[in-house]
Each structure stands twice: as C-alpha cells, then as structure tokens.
Amino acid sequence: MSFIIAYLIVFVLAATPFFEVVAVIPLAALxxxxxxxAVAVGLLGNILTVLLVIALMDKIKSWLAKRQNGKANNKRGERAERIWKKYGLPGLAILGPILVGSHLAAFLSMSFGGNKQSVAAWMIGSLVAWSVAAGILTSFGINLFEFDAERQGFLSDLLKQYQ
Structure with a gap:
C-alpha cells in the first residue's frame, strides 16, 4: 500500500507546475x-495538467490579466518568446519542458498564437520524448553507479522507520 502512495506522490509532483516529470523520474528511481x-505515472500526471492548461486557456488568461495589472513579463516568459520567434511551436514544445517548464510552455504557446490541437500534440510528443529520455538516462545512471537493488532506495528505508 505504501508504494501506491509513493506512485501517487510521483503523479502529483509531475502534475505540479515547475516540478517537471524529467526531475521527478530520477527522484522516484532513487x-x-x-x-x-515512474515514467508512466509521471508522464500521465504531467500530460493531464498540460492538457488542462490548454483547455482552460481563456479562463487562465483572464485570471492572469486581472492579477498582473500590466506588470512586465518574467525572464521565463521572455526566454519562451525568443524561442517562439526563432523556432515556433515545435521549438517551444521541445525545449519548453527543460527551459521554462511544460505548463508555461503550453500556456505561452497558446498565447503566442498556437491552436489547441497543435499545441496539445506537440506538447504530448515532447513530454513523451523527455520522459523516455529521463527513464533511459536514469536506468543507465543507476546501473553505472551500481545502485544497490536490494536496499530499494531511501523510500524503503524511510518507510521501515514508521512501521
């Protein structure tokens, strides 16, 4: 039962803006x-919330407009705009999860003129690619550093303390 809760935490962390699935996967493995x-659960969490951002774009935009009162863009937004101008939707969707975060990349892709279907398709493809890459690199890293499979990581140690 405790590992179900652990995977639920992976889902929630991956679904949380700025806590990207690419960072959650290695933490879960460790x-x-x-x-x-962890790749599958994290990917599902991240994709669901990115699709939610895309679906609720108009409401999010109006909420942000009320909240910001004409404030200037932040550095992440400026970086995303430079990527958009240089590479368009494919560039922002591919680089976004690493450079600005997947949720912000989806939001800004919509703001810069992308349509819902294209943004969703590019973001899903990008998240799948980054998640698989993170899974492969994590697996190689665990093997390279000879992670002790019998210890089963720090989560197992923590759970044993509370049993």
Whole structure:
C-alpha cells in the first residue's frame, strides 16, 4: 500500500507546475520505485495538467490579466518568446519542458498564437520524448553507479522507520 502512495506522490509532483516529470523520474528511481512505472505515472500526471492548461486557456488568461495589472513579463516568459520567434511551436514544445517548464510552455504557446490541437500534440510528443529520455538516462545512471537493488532506495528505508 505504501508504494501506491509513493506512485501517487510521483503523479502529483509531475502534475505540479515547475516540478517537471524529467526531475521527478530520477527522484522516484532513487527512492526505490520502478523507473518505468515512474515514467508512466509521471508522464500521465504531467500530460493531464498540460492538457488542462490548454483547455482552460481563456479562463487562465483572464485570471492572469486581472492579477498582473500590466506588470512586465518574467525572464521565463521572455526566454519562451525568443524561442517562439526563432523556432515556433515545435521549438517551444521541445525545449519548453527543460527551459521554462511544460505548463508555461503550453500556456505561452497558446498565447503566442498556437491552436489547441497543435499545441496539445506537440506538447504530448515532447513530454513523451523527455520522459523516455529521463527513464533511459536514469536506468543507465543507476546501473553505472551500481545502485544497490536490494536496499530499494531511501523510500524503503524511510518507510521501515514508521512501521
């Protein structure tokens, strides 16, 4: 049961803006969770919330307009705009999860003129690619550093303390 809660935490962290699935996957593996289950669960969480941002774009825009009162863009937004101008939607969707965050990349892609279907398709493709890459690199890293499979990570140690 405790590992179900651990995977639920992976889902929630990956779904949280600025806590990208690419960072959650290695943490989950180091915690002793199965890397590929963490990839699937984290990817699902990240994709669902990115699609939610795309679907609720108009409401988010109006809420932000009321909240900001004409304030200038932040550095992440400026970086995303430079990427958009140079590479368009494919560039922002591919580089966004690493450079500005997937949720912000989806939001800004819509703001800069992308349509919902194109933004969703590019973002999903990008998130799948980054998640698989993170899973492969994590697996190689665990093997390279000879992670002790019998210890099962720091999560197992933590759970044993509370049993």
């Amino acid at each position: 915690a002793g969770l199965n890397t590929w289950v």
